[in-house]
Amino acid sequence: MGRSPCCEKEHTNKGAWTKEEDERLIKYIKQHGEGCWRSLPKAAGLLRCGKSCRLRWINYLRPDLKRGNFTEEEDEIIINLHSLLGNKWSLIAARLPGRTDNEIKNYWNTHIKRKLLSRGIDPQTHRPLNSSASTSVNQQKSVAIRPCPPTTQILAMQTVRNDPVMKNTISFKVADSSVEENSNSSSVLSEELTPEINLELSIRPPQSHGQLKLEKQEFKYQIFGQSVPPVARTSVCLCHSIRFEKGRSSCKCVSMTNVKADCMQRFYGSLTL
DNA sequence: AACACCGTCAACCGCAGGTTA
DNA sequence: GTAACCTGCGGTTGACGGTGT
Incomplete structure:
Protein backbone atom coordinates (compact mmCIF):
# COMPACT_ATOMS: atom_id res chain seq x y z
CA MET A 1 0.00 0.00 0.00
CA GLY A 2 1.20 3.44 -0.86
CA ARG A 3 4.79 4.48 -0.78
CA SER A 4 7.41 5.28 1.79
CA PRO A 5 7.39 8.75 3.39
CA CYS A 6 9.00 11.52 1.34
CA CYS A 7 11.33 12.66 4.11
CA GLU A 8 12.01 12.36 7.79
CA LYS A 9 10.87 15.74 9.00
CA GLU A 10 12.72 15.59 12.30
CA HIS A 11 16.06 15.45 10.49
CA THR A 12 15.53 18.37 8.13
CA ASN A 13 16.64 21.99 8.38
CA LYS A 14 14.17 24.80 8.32
CA GLY A 15 14.36 28.52 7.82
CA ALA A 16 16.69 30.56 5.67
CA TRP A 17 18.92 28.74 3.22
CA THR A 18 22.68 29.02 3.59
CA LYS A 19 25.02 29.74 0.69
CA GLU A 20 26.37 26.20 0.92
CA GLU A 21 22.87 24.71 0.64
CA ASP A 22 22.12 26.89 -2.38
CA GLU A 23 25.34 25.82 -4.06
CA ARG A 24 24.62 22.15 -3.43
CA LEU A 25 21.12 22.48 -4.86
CA ILE A 26 22.26 24.41 -7.94
CA LYS A 27 25.08 21.94 -8.59
CA TYR A 28 22.78 18.97 -8.29
CA ILE A 29 20.07 20.38 -10.56
CA LYS A 30 22.64 21.44 -13.15
CA GLN A 31 23.89 17.86 -13.24
CA HIS A 32 20.61 15.97 -12.98
CA GLY A 33 17.91 18.42 -13.96
CA GLU A 34 14.71 19.39 -12.14
CA GLY A 35 12.15 16.95 -10.82
CA CYS A 36 12.09 14.01 -8.46
CA TRP A 37 12.06 16.37 -5.50
CA ARG A 38 11.44 13.56 -3.11
CA SER A 39 14.82 11.93 -3.66
CA LEU A 40 16.70 15.12 -4.43
CA PRO A 41 17.67 16.23 -0.89
CA LYS A 42 19.31 12.94 -0.04
CA ALA A 43 20.99 12.66 -3.42
CA ALA A 44 22.25 16.24 -3.21
CA GLY A 45 23.36 15.88 0.39
CA LEU A 46 20.88 18.39 1.73
CA LEU A 47 19.11 18.21 5.07
CA ARG A 48 15.95 19.68 3.61
CA CYS A 49 12.66 18.20 2.51
CA GLY A 50 11.96 17.97 -1.20
CA LYS A 51 9.25 20.54 -0.96
CA SER A 52 11.64 23.09 0.49
CA CYS A 53 14.19 22.36 -2.26
CA ARG A 54 11.61 22.80 -4.98
CA LEU A 55 10.45 26.11 -3.54
CA ARG A 56 13.99 27.40 -3.16
CA TRP A 57 14.81 26.50 -6.74
CA ILE A 58 11.62 27.82 -8.31
CA ASN A 59 11.41 31.05 -6.37
CA TYR A 60 15.03 32.00 -5.96
CA LEU A 61 17.74 29.94 -7.65
CA ARG A 62 16.37 29.32 -11.14
CA PRO A 63 18.70 30.97 -13.66
CA ASP A 64 15.89 32.38 -15.80
CA LEU A 65 14.45 34.49 -13.00
CA LYS A 66 14.18 38.19 -13.66
CA ARG A 67 15.55 40.30 -10.84
CA GLY A 68 14.69 43.86 -10.00
CA ASN A 69 11.61 45.99 -9.77
CA PHE A 70 8.41 45.37 -11.67
CA THR A 71 7.88 47.68 -14.62
CA GLU A 72 4.78 49.79 -15.14
CA GLU A 73 3.84 47.45 -17.98
CA GLU A 74 4.13 44.41 -15.73
CA ASP A 75 1.98 46.17 -13.13
CA GLU A 76 -0.79 46.67 -15.64
CA ILE A 77 -0.56 43.08 -16.89
CA ILE A 78 -0.85 41.82 -13.32
CA ILE A 79 -3.83 44.06 -12.60
CA ASN A 80 -5.60 42.97 -15.78
CA LEU A 81 -4.93 39.30 -15.24
CA HIS A 82 -5.97 39.53 -11.60
CA SER A 83 -9.26 41.12 -12.64
CA LEU A 84 -9.81 38.05 -14.81
CA LEU A 85 -8.36 35.25 -12.77
CA GLY A 86 -8.41 36.42 -9.18
CA ASN A 87 -5.68 35.02 -6.95
CA LYS A 88 -4.48 32.49 -9.52
CA TRP A 89 -0.88 33.55 -9.04
CA SER A 90 0.61 30.68 -10.98
CA LEU A 91 -1.48 31.50 -14.04
CA ILE A 92 -0.58 35.17 -13.75
CA ALA A 93 3.10 34.27 -13.35
CA ALA A 94 2.93 32.17 -16.49
CA ARG A 95 2.22 35.34 -18.43
CA LEU A 96 5.21 37.16 -16.96
CA PRO A 97 8.46 35.47 -17.96
CA GLY A 98 11.06 35.46 -15.20
CA ARG A 99 8.56 36.19 -12.45
CA THR A 100 7.34 33.62 -9.94
CA ASP A 101 3.91 33.18 -8.44
CA ASN A 102 5.30 33.89 -4.99
CA GLU A 103 6.96 37.08 -6.18
CA ILE A 104 3.79 38.31 -7.87
CA LYS A 105 1.69 37.41 -4.86
CA ASN A 106 3.99 39.38 -2.56
CA TYR A 107 4.13 42.26 -4.99
CA TRP A 108 0.36 42.31 -5.23
CA ASN A 109 -0.08 42.38 -1.48
CA THR A 110 2.58 45.01 -0.84
CA HIS A 111 2.31 47.34 -3.83
CA ILE A 112 -0.55 46.83 -6.22
CA LYS A 113 -3.26 46.61 -3.60
CA ARG A 114 -2.26 50.05 -2.37
CA LYS A 115 -1.93 51.36 -5.89
CA LEU A 116 -5.49 50.30 -6.73
CA LEU A 117 -6.86 51.65 -3.48
CA SER A 118 -5.23 55.01 -4.23
CA ARG A 119 -7.03 54.95 -7.59
CA GLY A 120 -10.26 54.28 -5.73
CA ILE A 121 -10.51 50.71 -6.98
CA ASP A 122 -11.30 47.71 -4.82
CA PRO A 123 -8.36 45.30 -5.33
CA GLN A 124 -10.55 42.23 -4.93
CA THR A 125 -13.47 43.15 -7.16
CA HIS A 126 -11.67 45.67 -9.39
CA ARG A 127 -14.67 47.91 -9.10
CA PRO A 128 -14.77 51.48 -7.81
CA LEU A 129 -14.75 51.56 -4.03
CA ASN A 130 -17.57 54.05 -3.58
CA SER A 131 -20.07 52.49 -5.93
CA SER A 132 -20.69 48.90 -6.82
CA ALA A 133 -23.45 49.56 -9.35
CA SER A 134 -22.73 52.87 -11.02
CA THR A 135 -19.68 51.89 -13.03
CA SER A 136 -19.27 53.43 -16.42
CA VAL A 137 -19.62 51.34 -19.55
CA ASN A 138 -15.89 51.46 -20.23
CA GLN A 139 -14.99 50.46 -16.70
CA GLN A 140 -17.39 47.58 -16.81
CA LYS A 141 -16.00 46.44 -20.11
CA SER A 142 -12.50 46.18 -18.75
CA VAL A 143 -13.22 44.43 -15.50
CA ALA A 144 -16.52 42.62 -15.53
CA ILE A 145 -16.41 38.95 -16.45
CA ARG A 146 -19.70 37.48 -17.52
CA PRO A 147 -20.83 33.91 -17.79
CA CYS A 148 -20.08 32.39 -21.13
CA PRO A 149 -23.25 32.56 -23.23
CA PRO A 150 -24.66 29.32 -24.58
CA THR A 151 -24.18 30.64 -28.11
C1' DA B 1 20.98 55.68 21.14
C1' DA B 2 16.96 53.04 21.91
C1' DC B 3 12.68 51.67 20.87
C1' DA B 4 8.43 51.02 18.13
C1' DC B 5 6.32 50.61 14.00
C1' DC B 6 5.92 49.34 9.24
C1' DG B 7 6.99 47.25 4.70
C1' DT B 8 9.08 43.57 2.30
C1' DC B 9 9.72 38.98 0.96
C1' DA B 10 11.63 34.23 1.68
C1' DA B 11 9.93 30.33 3.58
C1' DC B 12 6.55 27.48 5.73
C1' DC B 13 1.93 25.29 6.16
C1' DG B 14 -2.11 23.03 4.78
C1' DC B 15 -4.90 21.59 1.22
C1' DA B 16 -6.55 19.60 -3.32
C1' DG B 17 -5.95 16.82 -7.06
C1' DG B 18 -3.26 13.43 -9.24
C1' DT B 19 -0.36 9.29 -9.03
C1' DT B 20 1.29 4.93 -7.53
C1' DA B 21 1.94 0.55 -4.95
C1' DG C 1 -10.52 -0.23 -5.25
C1' DT C 2 -8.01 1.88 -1.71
C1' DA C 3 -4.63 4.04 1.04
C1' DA C 4 -0.67 6.64 1.10
C1' DC C 5 2.41 9.54 -1.22
C1' DC C 6 3.73 13.45 -4.60
C1' DT C 7 3.30 17.86 -6.58
C1' DG C 8 1.80 22.35 -7.02
C1' DC C 9 -0.86 26.07 -5.30
C1' DG C 10 -2.51 29.90 -2.34
C1' DG C 11 -2.56 31.75 2.30
C1' DT C 12 0.11 32.98 6.14
C1' DT C 13 4.05 33.78 9.04
C1' DG C 14 8.12 35.71 10.80
C1' DA C 15 12.79 37.56 10.20
C1' DC C 16 14.91 41.51 8.76
C1' DG C 17 15.88 46.21 7.39
C1' DG C 18 14.38 50.95 7.07
C1' DT C 19 12.21 54.89 9.09
C1' DG C 20 10.09 57.77 12.53
C1' DT C 21 9.85 59.35 17.29
Whole structure:
Protein backbone atom coordinates (compact mmCIF):
# COMPACT_ATOMS: atom_id res chain seq x y z
CA MET A 1 0.00 0.00 0.00
CA GLY A 2 1.20 3.44 -0.86
CA ARG A 3 4.79 4.48 -0.78
CA SER A 4 7.41 5.28 1.79
CA PRO A 5 7.39 8.75 3.39
CA CYS A 6 9.00 11.52 1.34
CA CYS A 7 11.33 12.66 4.11
CA GLU A 8 12.01 12.36 7.79
CA LYS A 9 10.87 15.74 9.00
CA GLU A 10 12.72 15.59 12.30
CA HIS A 11 16.06 15.45 10.49
CA THR A 12 15.53 18.37 8.13
CA ASN A 13 16.64 21.99 8.38
CA LYS A 14 14.17 24.80 8.32
CA GLY A 15 14.36 28.52 7.82
CA ALA A 16 16.69 30.56 5.67
CA TRP A 17 18.92 28.74 3.22
CA THR A 18 22.68 29.02 3.59
CA LYS A 19 25.02 29.74 0.69
CA GLU A 20 26.37 26.20 0.92
CA GLU A 21 22.87 24.71 0.64
CA ASP A 22 22.12 26.89 -2.38
CA GLU A 23 25.34 25.82 -4.06
CA ARG A 24 24.62 22.15 -3.43
CA LEU A 25 21.12 22.48 -4.86
CA ILE A 26 22.26 24.41 -7.94
CA LYS A 27 25.08 21.94 -8.59
CA TYR A 28 22.78 18.97 -8.29
CA ILE A 29 20.07 20.38 -10.56
CA LYS A 30 22.64 21.44 -13.15
CA GLN A 31 23.89 17.86 -13.24
CA HIS A 32 20.61 15.97 -12.98
CA GLY A 33 17.91 18.42 -13.96
CA GLU A 34 14.71 19.39 -12.14
CA GLY A 35 12.15 16.95 -10.82
CA CYS A 36 12.09 14.01 -8.46
CA TRP A 37 12.06 16.37 -5.50
CA ARG A 38 11.44 13.56 -3.11
CA SER A 39 14.82 11.93 -3.66
CA LEU A 40 16.70 15.12 -4.43
CA PRO A 41 17.67 16.23 -0.89
CA LYS A 42 19.31 12.94 -0.04
CA ALA A 43 20.99 12.66 -3.42
CA ALA A 44 22.25 16.24 -3.21
CA GLY A 45 23.36 15.88 0.39
CA LEU A 46 20.88 18.39 1.73
CA LEU A 47 19.11 18.21 5.07
CA ARG A 48 15.95 19.68 3.61
CA CYS A 49 12.66 18.20 2.51
CA GLY A 50 11.96 17.97 -1.20
CA LYS A 51 9.25 20.54 -0.96
CA SER A 52 11.64 23.09 0.49
CA CYS A 53 14.19 22.36 -2.26
CA ARG A 54 11.61 22.80 -4.98
CA LEU A 55 10.45 26.11 -3.54
CA ARG A 56 13.99 27.40 -3.16
CA TRP A 57 14.81 26.50 -6.74
CA ILE A 58 11.62 27.82 -8.31
CA ASN A 59 11.41 31.05 -6.37
CA TYR A 60 15.03 32.00 -5.96
CA LEU A 61 17.74 29.94 -7.65
CA ARG A 62 16.37 29.32 -11.14
CA PRO A 63 18.70 30.97 -13.66
CA ASP A 64 15.89 32.38 -15.80
CA LEU A 65 14.45 34.49 -13.00
CA LYS A 66 14.18 38.19 -13.66
CA ARG A 67 15.55 40.30 -10.84
CA GLY A 68 14.69 43.86 -10.00
CA ASN A 69 11.61 45.99 -9.77
CA PHE A 70 8.41 45.37 -11.67
CA THR A 71 7.88 47.68 -14.62
CA GLU A 72 4.78 49.79 -15.14
CA GLU A 73 3.84 47.45 -17.98
CA GLU A 74 4.13 44.41 -15.73
CA ASP A 75 1.98 46.17 -13.13
CA GLU A 76 -0.79 46.67 -15.64
CA ILE A 77 -0.56 43.08 -16.89
CA ILE A 78 -0.85 41.82 -13.32
CA ILE A 79 -3.83 44.06 -12.60
CA ASN A 80 -5.60 42.97 -15.78
CA LEU A 81 -4.93 39.30 -15.24
CA HIS A 82 -5.97 39.53 -11.60
CA SER A 83 -9.26 41.12 -12.64
CA LEU A 84 -9.81 38.05 -14.81
CA LEU A 85 -8.36 35.25 -12.77
CA GLY A 86 -8.41 36.42 -9.18
CA ASN A 87 -5.68 35.02 -6.95
CA LYS A 88 -4.48 32.49 -9.52
CA TRP A 89 -0.88 33.55 -9.04
CA SER A 90 0.61 30.68 -10.98
CA LEU A 91 -1.48 31.50 -14.04
CA ILE A 92 -0.58 35.17 -13.75
CA ALA A 93 3.10 34.27 -13.35
CA ALA A 94 2.93 32.17 -16.49
CA ARG A 95 2.22 35.34 -18.43
CA LEU A 96 5.21 37.16 -16.96
CA PRO A 97 8.46 35.47 -17.96
CA GLY A 98 11.06 35.46 -15.20
CA ARG A 99 8.56 36.19 -12.45
CA THR A 100 7.34 33.62 -9.94
CA ASP A 101 3.91 33.18 -8.44
CA ASN A 102 5.30 33.89 -4.99
CA GLU A 103 6.96 37.08 -6.18
CA ILE A 104 3.79 38.31 -7.87
CA LYS A 105 1.69 37.41 -4.86
CA ASN A 106 3.99 39.38 -2.56
CA TYR A 107 4.13 42.26 -4.99
CA TRP A 108 0.36 42.31 -5.23
CA ASN A 109 -0.08 42.38 -1.48
CA THR A 110 2.58 45.01 -0.84
CA HIS A 111 2.31 47.34 -3.83
CA ILE A 112 -0.55 46.83 -6.22
CA LYS A 113 -3.26 46.61 -3.60
CA ARG A 114 -2.26 50.05 -2.37
CA LYS A 115 -1.93 51.36 -5.89
CA LEU A 116 -5.49 50.30 -6.73
CA LEU A 117 -6.86 51.65 -3.48
CA SER A 118 -5.23 55.01 -4.23
CA ARG A 119 -7.03 54.95 -7.59
CA GLY A 120 -10.26 54.28 -5.73
CA ILE A 121 -10.51 50.71 -6.98
CA ASP A 122 -11.30 47.71 -4.82
CA PRO A 123 -8.36 45.30 -5.33
CA GLN A 124 -10.55 42.23 -4.93
CA THR A 125 -13.47 43.15 -7.16
CA HIS A 126 -11.67 45.67 -9.39
CA ARG A 127 -14.67 47.91 -9.10
CA PRO A 128 -14.77 51.48 -7.81
CA LEU A 129 -14.75 51.56 -4.03
CA ASN A 130 -17.57 54.05 -3.58
CA SER A 131 -20.07 52.49 -5.93
CA SER A 132 -20.69 48.90 -6.82
CA ALA A 133 -23.45 49.56 -9.35
CA SER A 134 -22.73 52.87 -11.02
CA THR A 135 -19.68 51.89 -13.03
CA SER A 136 -19.27 53.43 -16.42
CA VAL A 137 -19.62 51.34 -19.55
CA ASN A 138 -15.89 51.46 -20.23
CA GLN A 139 -14.99 50.46 -16.70
CA GLN A 140 -17.39 47.58 -16.81
CA LYS A 141 -16.00 46.44 -20.11
CA SER A 142 -12.50 46.18 -18.75
CA VAL A 143 -13.22 44.43 -15.50
CA ALA A 144 -16.52 42.62 -15.53
CA ILE A 145 -16.41 38.95 -16.45
CA ARG A 146 -19.70 37.48 -17.52
CA PRO A 147 -20.83 33.91 -17.79
CA CYS A 148 -20.08 32.39 -21.13
CA PRO A 149 -23.25 32.56 -23.23
CA PRO A 150 -24.66 29.32 -24.58
CA THR A 151 -24.18 30.64 -28.11
CA THR A 152 -20.42 30.64 -27.74
CA GLN A 153 -18.54 28.91 -30.51
CA ILE A 154 -15.01 28.58 -31.81
CA LEU A 155 -14.47 31.30 -34.35
CA ALA A 156 -11.01 30.33 -35.49
CA MET A 157 -8.32 27.78 -34.79
CA GLN A 158 -4.86 28.76 -35.88
CA THR A 159 -1.41 27.22 -35.76
CA VAL A 160 1.43 29.65 -35.20
CA ARG A 161 4.57 28.67 -37.07
CA ASN A 162 6.66 31.79 -37.57
CA ASP A 163 6.83 33.28 -34.08
CA PRO A 164 9.86 31.70 -32.30
CA VAL A 165 8.15 31.94 -28.91
CA MET A 166 4.67 30.84 -29.88
CA LYS A 167 5.87 28.40 -32.53
CA ASN A 168 3.59 25.42 -33.02
CA THR A 169 0.94 26.86 -30.75
CA ILE A 170 -2.66 26.29 -31.68
CA SER A 171 -4.75 29.32 -30.78
CA PHE A 172 -8.50 29.44 -30.47
CA LYS A 173 -10.63 32.50 -30.88
CA VAL A 174 -14.04 32.15 -29.35
CA ALA A 175 -17.08 34.16 -30.33
CA ASP A 176 -20.64 34.62 -29.19
CA SER A 177 -22.71 33.93 -32.29
CA SER A 178 -25.74 35.73 -30.88
CA VAL A 179 -23.84 39.00 -31.04
CA GLU A 180 -23.32 38.48 -34.72
CA GLU A 181 -27.00 37.76 -35.23
CA ASN A 182 -28.11 40.80 -33.31
CA SER A 183 -25.61 43.41 -34.35
CA ASN A 184 -24.53 42.10 -37.70
CA SER A 185 -20.89 42.15 -36.63
CA SER A 186 -18.89 39.29 -35.20
CA SER A 187 -17.38 39.88 -31.80
CA VAL A 188 -14.52 37.90 -30.34
CA LEU A 189 -15.44 36.84 -26.85
CA SER A 190 -11.96 37.35 -25.44
CA GLU A 191 -12.09 40.95 -26.54
CA GLU A 192 -15.51 41.31 -25.01
CA LEU A 193 -14.27 39.99 -21.74
CA THR A 194 -11.18 42.08 -21.53
CA PRO A 195 -10.05 44.31 -24.31
CA GLU A 196 -6.59 44.89 -22.90
CA ILE A 197 -5.17 41.38 -22.95
CA ASN A 198 -5.04 38.40 -25.20
CA LEU A 199 -7.15 35.69 -23.63
CA GLU A 200 -6.47 32.91 -26.04
CA LEU A 201 -6.17 29.33 -24.99
CA SER A 202 -3.34 27.54 -26.67
CA ILE A 203 -2.29 23.97 -27.13
CA ARG A 204 1.14 23.01 -28.29
CA PRO A 205 3.44 20.04 -28.42
CA PRO A 206 6.56 19.90 -26.22
CA GLN A 207 9.15 22.56 -27.09
CA SER A 208 11.74 19.96 -27.93
CA HIS A 209 9.71 18.66 -30.83
CA GLY A 210 10.40 20.88 -33.78
CA GLN A 211 7.12 20.46 -35.57
CA LEU A 212 3.52 19.96 -34.73
CA LYS A 213 2.79 16.33 -35.43
CA LEU A 214 -0.78 15.26 -35.04
CA GLU A 215 0.16 11.62 -35.15
CA LYS A 216 2.22 12.02 -31.98
CA GLN A 217 0.51 10.41 -29.06
CA GLU A 218 1.18 13.04 -26.44
CA PHE A 219 0.66 16.78 -26.41
CA LYS A 220 1.41 19.32 -23.77
CA TYR A 221 -1.22 21.91 -23.09
CA GLN A 222 -0.72 25.44 -22.02
CA ILE A 223 -3.10 27.95 -20.59
CA PHE A 224 -1.72 31.46 -20.38
CA GLY A 225 1.63 29.86 -21.10
CA GLN A 226 1.48 27.45 -18.17
CA SER A 227 2.05 23.84 -18.98
CA VAL A 228 -0.37 21.20 -17.88
CA PRO A 229 0.49 17.49 -17.90
CA PRO A 230 0.66 15.76 -21.25
CA VAL A 231 -2.24 13.53 -22.17
CA ALA A 232 -2.77 10.98 -24.87
CA ARG A 233 -4.26 12.48 -28.00
CA THR A 234 -6.86 9.79 -28.27
CA SER A 235 -8.33 10.67 -24.88
CA VAL A 236 -8.04 14.42 -24.97
CA CYS A 237 -10.60 16.20 -22.90
CA LEU A 238 -9.72 19.83 -23.11
CA CYS A 239 -11.66 20.91 -20.05
CA HIS A 240 -10.29 18.03 -18.04
CA SER A 241 -6.76 18.56 -19.27
CA ILE A 242 -6.75 22.21 -18.32
CA ARG A 243 -8.32 21.29 -15.02
CA PHE A 244 -11.70 22.87 -15.46
CA GLU A 245 -13.47 19.53 -15.42
CA LYS A 246 -12.99 16.98 -12.65
CA GLY A 247 -13.67 13.93 -14.71
CA ARG A 248 -13.24 12.88 -18.29
CA SER A 249 -16.77 11.58 -18.49
CA SER A 250 -18.35 15.02 -18.82
CA CYS A 251 -16.24 15.89 -21.81
CA LYS A 252 -17.55 15.56 -25.33
CA CYS A 253 -14.19 16.09 -27.04
CA VAL A 254 -12.95 12.88 -28.58
CA SER A 255 -9.58 13.99 -29.88
CA MET A 256 -7.34 16.94 -30.20
CA THR A 257 -8.51 17.51 -33.72
CA ASN A 258 -12.09 17.48 -32.56
CA VAL A 259 -12.13 20.05 -29.77
CA LYS A 260 -15.72 20.93 -29.22
CA ALA A 261 -17.09 24.38 -28.65
CA ASP A 262 -18.82 23.38 -25.45
CA CYS A 263 -15.46 22.71 -23.86
CA MET A 264 -14.29 26.14 -24.86
CA GLN A 265 -17.56 27.44 -23.53
CA ARG A 266 -16.97 25.85 -20.17
CA PHE A 267 -13.45 27.22 -20.17
CA TYR A 268 -14.68 30.75 -20.61
CA GLY A 269 -17.62 30.14 -18.35
CA SER A 270 -15.27 29.08 -15.61
CA LEU A 271 -13.75 32.53 -15.65
CA THR A 272 -16.96 34.02 -14.34
CA LEU A 273 -16.47 36.02 -11.17
C1' DA B 1 20.98 55.68 21.14
C1' DA B 2 16.96 53.04 21.91
C1' DC B 3 12.68 51.67 20.87
C1' DA B 4 8.43 51.02 18.13
C1' DC B 5 6.32 50.61 14.00
C1' DC B 6 5.92 49.34 9.24
C1' DG B 7 6.99 47.25 4.70
C1' DT B 8 9.08 43.57 2.30
C1' DC B 9 9.72 38.98 0.96
C1' DA B 10 11.63 34.23 1.68
C1' DA B 11 9.93 30.33 3.58
C1' DC B 12 6.55 27.48 5.73
C1' DC B 13 1.93 25.29 6.16
C1' DG B 14 -2.11 23.03 4.78
C1' DC B 15 -4.90 21.59 1.22
C1' DA B 16 -6.55 19.60 -3.32
C1' DG B 17 -5.95 16.82 -7.06
C1' DG B 18 -3.26 13.43 -9.24
C1' DT B 19 -0.36 9.29 -9.03
C1' DT B 20 1.29 4.93 -7.53
C1' DA B 21 1.94 0.55 -4.95
C1' DG C 1 -10.52 -0.23 -5.25
C1' DT C 2 -8.01 1.88 -1.71
C1' DA C 3 -4.63 4.04 1.04
C1' DA C 4 -0.67 6.64 1.10
C1' DC C 5 2.41 9.54 -1.22
C1' DC C 6 3.73 13.45 -4.60
C1' DT C 7 3.30 17.86 -6.58
C1' DG C 8 1.80 22.35 -7.02
C1' DC C 9 -0.86 26.07 -5.30
C1' DG C 10 -2.51 29.90 -2.34
C1' DG C 11 -2.56 31.75 2.30
C1' DT C 12 0.11 32.98 6.14
C1' DT C 13 4.05 33.78 9.04
C1' DG C 14 8.12 35.71 10.80
C1' DA C 15 12.79 37.56 10.20
C1' DC C 16 14.91 41.51 8.76
C1' DG C 17 15.88 46.21 7.39
C1' DG C 18 14.38 50.95 7.07
C1' DT C 19 12.21 54.89 9.09
C1' DG C 20 10.09 57.77 12.53
C1' DT C 21 9.85 59.35 17.29
